[in-house]
Amino acid sequence: MVNMKKLLIAILTTFSVFLTSAPVIAVPDTVTLTVHYQRSGGDYNGWNLWIWKNSDQNSLDTPISPTGVQFTGTDDFGKVVTVRIEGMKSFKDVGIIVRLNDWAAKDIDDDRFITEFDANGNAEVWLVQNEKPIFTKRPSIAMKISNASFETFSEVKVELNKPFKPIPGARNGFTISGGFKVVSVRTKNPRLSKDSELILTLNSSVSLARRYQISHPTLGKSSIAIGNLVTSSKFEKEFTYRGNDLGPTYGKDSTSFRIWAPTATKVELLTYSSATSAVEKRFAMKPDVQGTWVYKLKGDRDGLIYAYSIDVYDETNVVVDPYVKSAVANGNRGVVVDLASTKPKGWKKAKPYFSGKPTDASIYELHVRDLSMDKSAPFPESMRGKFLGLTVSDLKSSAGQPVGVNAIKDLGITHIQLLPIYDFASVDEFNPTFNWGYDPLNYNVPEGSYSSDPNDPKVRILELKQAIQALHDQGIRVIMDVVYNHVYDANSFSQNKIIPGYWFRTDSRGNLTSASGCGNDSASERSMVRKFIVDSVKYWATEYNLSGFRFDLMGLHDLETMRQVRAELNKIDPSIIVIGEGWNMGTHPAEIRANQLNVKKLPGISVFNDQIRDGIKGSVFDSADKGFATGNFAKKSNVSAGIVGNIDYSTSISGAFTTLSPAQSVNYVEAHDNNTLQDKLQLSLDAKDKPLIDSYFRLASSIPLLAQGLPFIHAGQEFQRTKGGDSNSYKSSDEVNSLKWNLIEKNSVTRNYLRGLLALRASHPAFRIESADKVKANLTFIKSPDEVIAYSLNGKNLGDSWSSIVVIHNAGTLPYTVSLPATSDWNVVVDGERAGTEILRTIQKSSVADVPALTTMVLFTK
The missing domain is CATH 2.60.40.1110 (Immunoglobulin-like)
Incomplete structure (x- = not known):
């Protein structure tokens, strides 16, 4: 995103x-x-x-x-x-x-x-x-000080708007507040005698808990940013807290609070009688190990509304506990919760069976509000746009078709991936409107606008658990979309107000970087940011019994953080899936980015494959651009690379990035962002008549569903969802974003087609190969013209009930005859309009197959 x-x-x-x-x-x-x-x-x-x-x-x-x-x-x-x-x-x-x-x-x-x-x-x-x-x-x-920051605990970097020539051994007119003396001034670049960046050496080390100012009689003055102090090895060594009790630890007899605030001079626990009342009581917290502060309140504090007051750098900030588990409406205060009281009826730790092999998964991306807002499905009004909409499993349309979760289950997917369900800041919980939710506020709190009562801090927890359990009861596992790479507003974010300058990456001048495009980038490589991410994922996995995590803009994270996430999840449940957007982005060193280019350093983690996505339909950044399925056959090699899961397959078929195995490739042609496939086809093709668009749609959708890797579809893709050409519907109306369930009848051929492809994949291991070696040994491309991709699968060697399987994608506008691996009776199970495991027809004693235009065909021999 x-x-x-x-x-x-x-x-x-x-x-x-x-x-x-x-x-x-x-x-x-x-x-x-x-x-x-x-x-x-x-x-x-x-x-x-x-x-x-x-x-x-x-x-x-x-x-x-x-x-x-x-x-x-x-x-x-x-x-x-x-x-x-x-x-x-x-x-x-x-x-x-x-x-x-x-x-x-x-x-x-x-x-x-x-x-x-x-x-x-x-x-x-x-x-x-x-x-x-x-x-x-x-x-x-005029020459002046434009910026100043600490290089080390005893050095200040000063930036000027023009080069300055310091006098060796003199303070050159610079003074520092707090009684410190400037011992020497030098150019930052030692080869220059005159520079716009200077390094001032002080007579002793500064304190983390104070703000300092630099002054000069003609160059002016500036506050000194914390700079490198909180990112130094000295800081990491002294202030990395390794305990598991940050936040509130509830007990019937007492609740303990621990917050990490190593630069604070004073921390108070504030309690309130209501969500909007003034502070009721203040409790002075005590400094403890590794920069943490602690306090214990006696008695049963279930439901207590609280916050922290932090004195840091001559300022007092009131903040929400970063580790809080629930909050008041709109999230500006935390609430202590007895989590044992939030288990719904029927809540159990057992999940639907899943092998744990990523290639056995099929993922359905869904927005909570999208599911139930449109009137084409008869959801109870009180459940529209809510977590509870996911609990309704017996709905049918006026035409008798299953809708809602019932329809998703019928499609045959294994996992639903929910767009952000944590507490995000972009929606007023009292007057909810649509938003994707990529605007984190309180990471460990469910979103209140999806609950039936945002004022009750337990309802949001209870109802989310009800939704997860209801999906489990339908045989569907749940993946959570997590967004640790940025926050809604850096300046007001609690972690940044607790320890300014630590949570986010900055450039050399102290400005926040914005590779995310959202105004800030979280510095996951720092020990306590990393700890928070790992702790948060562990909390969601255990407390909410989740089965997977989708990391938004994962390339902004570092490799070690993602490896720790995977290792901790393996301890909880090794069948938990981890996928992420591995785009190459960020200002952190390229060699530590958790992106596609480094995916071989991330075993057990999969990345979204934009090479096969754009190869099939054209660039998502140009609505008119075409892909292989729509007539740009120059992109055939990109699609072929995706079909083998971007493994190191051959010199002629190689990916823009290379995976360890197909299990690291999430194959898709549509997701929540950019144009839906239906809209992309209508924008990029000259053809406008429905039957022709439908043929292109089924061809394009079939390629990633049959490819080696993890198949991924966007909610509504199965019935040719449209957003009216809105390519960035993150805050558009429900009319644009909601699922129009009546399209199931209109586009039933396509819906049944995708359902059949998923059934075919689930029934035959040849489409779910786990290792790169097995792909190379058992998947062979068949020579074909530019407009055709054809390949065979050695089912016998792969333990499949079908001896040999051939997949053909004819993206041309004319029929094409494809040579088959052997003369035999070939059974067709997929054609242009039908797909599944049932034999549609048999080509007897033949070594060729005639494939119609704009058609995917799958054949097998016994």
């Missing part, structure tokens, strides 16, 4: 040199924008502009280039570029962000907007590193 959500913060200033000098002119249809940009150190490598036509509605914002705008020239100010922007009539202004590469960092966190143009549609602006104003006249910049 990558949501390039902009902060939409307009920069309003009063300086006479920026955005006040030009008369207000309505934005013309065509504008010409010249941007000058200056960096103090002259380091422009990788820096570019993200410029977009800005609308009142986020979903209508349009970038002028999908890859950003590169600077094209140099002047005596810095870098410069001029761009012509057309089609501005329906937009209000132009948005601009200075970024590093593809969102590795931003120069200032805020979005900025160019709102004024002259009568000819021209605007010329100047931007200066680390400064918010948009200047409309070239600014005269």
Whole structure:
């Protein structure tokens, strides 16, 4: 999930040199924008502009280039570029962000907007590193301190907007608050005598618990950011807590509280009589080992509403316990809960049988609210959009077709993957609307808008458990979508207010990185961030009896964190599945990223395979782009690589990344983000008539379901779900997002087709090969033209009841005759409209098969 959500913060200033000098002119249809940009150190490598036509509605914002705008020239100010922007009539202004590469960092966190143009549609602006104003006249910049941060406990890095030549052995006019003396000043780059980055050495080590300021008589002053202190090896060694009792530990006779706050000078436990009342009592917590603070309240505290008050860096922050298990409505206070009282009737630890082999799984991605909001299914009104909608298992449409969970079970999947069910911040729990939920607030708390009563902190827990148990009773396991890579708002996030500067990655200037596109990236490589992620996953796996986890933007995490997650889950239940988005992203070192390129270092963890996805249907970032199934046969090799699960198969068929085995490849053609397959086909194909679109749809869907790896389908894909062309429906209406169950009747052929493919896969191990060696030994591609992919499976060697199996995907618009491995009686079980395990027809004593256009065919010999 990558949501390039902009902060939409307009920069309003009063300086006479920026955005006040030009008369207000309505934005013309065509504008010409010249941007000058200056960096103090002259380091422009990788820096570019993200410029977009800005609308009142986020979903209508349009970038002028999908890859950003590169600077094209140099002047005596810095870098410069001029761009012509057309089609501005329906937009209000132009948005601009200075970024590093593809969102590795931003120069200032805020979005900025160019709102004024002259009568000819021209605007010329100047931007200066680390400064918010948009200047409309070239600014005269005096030398000054632009930033300061700690390099070590006794060194300060100072950044200036211009190079400075320090005098060796002197303090050069710099002073530090707190009684510290500057012993020496040197350039950060020892080869330079003059530099815009300086290192100041102090006479002793600073304290973590204090804020410091640097001053200079002519260069100004600046607070000193914590910088490298909380990420140093010294800090990790002294303050990594390894206990398992963070958060509240409830007991009938007492509840103990422990919070990790190593930089705090004072911590108080605050209690409240209600969700909205003022503080009722304050309890001074005691400092304990590895930077933790503790307090024990006697008596039965089930239902106690509480928070922490943290004194840190001369500020007092009131925060929710990061380890809290439930919360008041909208999550601004935590609640102590007796979890033993939240077990629903019939709750049991036993799960539906599953072998534990990832290739035996079939995953169905579902949003809780999507399931039950549309009126085409007769859900009880009180259960629409709620966890309880998952407990209704006997619903039928007016035409007598199963709908809801009943229909999902009938499809034959093994696992439902639920989009975020933790407490997210983007929905008002009193007035719920649709949102995907990739906006974490309280990680270990179920989302209140999905409960029947968000005011009752136990109801959300109880009803989520009821939903999970109901799915188990239907023979379906549950995977949870987890989003530890970023949070909704970094500034208000509890962990960041408890220990500022620790939780998120920053660039060299202390600015938050945003490879996630969401304004912040969690630093999973730091010991206590890693511990939280591992602890949280363990909690959900045990308390909610979950059977899998899908890691959003897993490439932003580090390898060791993901390996620890896998190891801890193996102790709980080795059949738990772990899958993730292994996109190559982030500012952490490439060699430690938990991404596709490093997946061979992640045994037991699978990654989404965008190579087969885009190979089949075309790029998800270009609605008009075509794939193999829609006529771009140059992508045949990408599809073939996905068919073997991206293993190291051969020199001619190799993947963009390489797996240890097919079990590491999640094969799909549609998911919650980007266009649905139905919409993609309608946008990319010239053909508009339904029968033809249906043929393309079944062809495209069949490829990943028959490929080696983990098959994955999006809810509603089985009946050709559409979102009306909305490719980023993260906060669109229920009308756009809800499942239209009446499409089952309209598209019953496709629904039965996918159901048959899943049954075929489940019944025959040849489609579920576990190891790379067995794939190479038993899957052989058959020579075919560009528009056809054909391969055989040696069922006999794979323990299958069918001796030999042939799969053919004809993406051409003409029939094609494929040579079969032997002359024999070949039984057809899949064609263009039907699929399953039953024989549709037999081609007697033949060595060839005639495959119609836009058709997948599966044949076998006994």
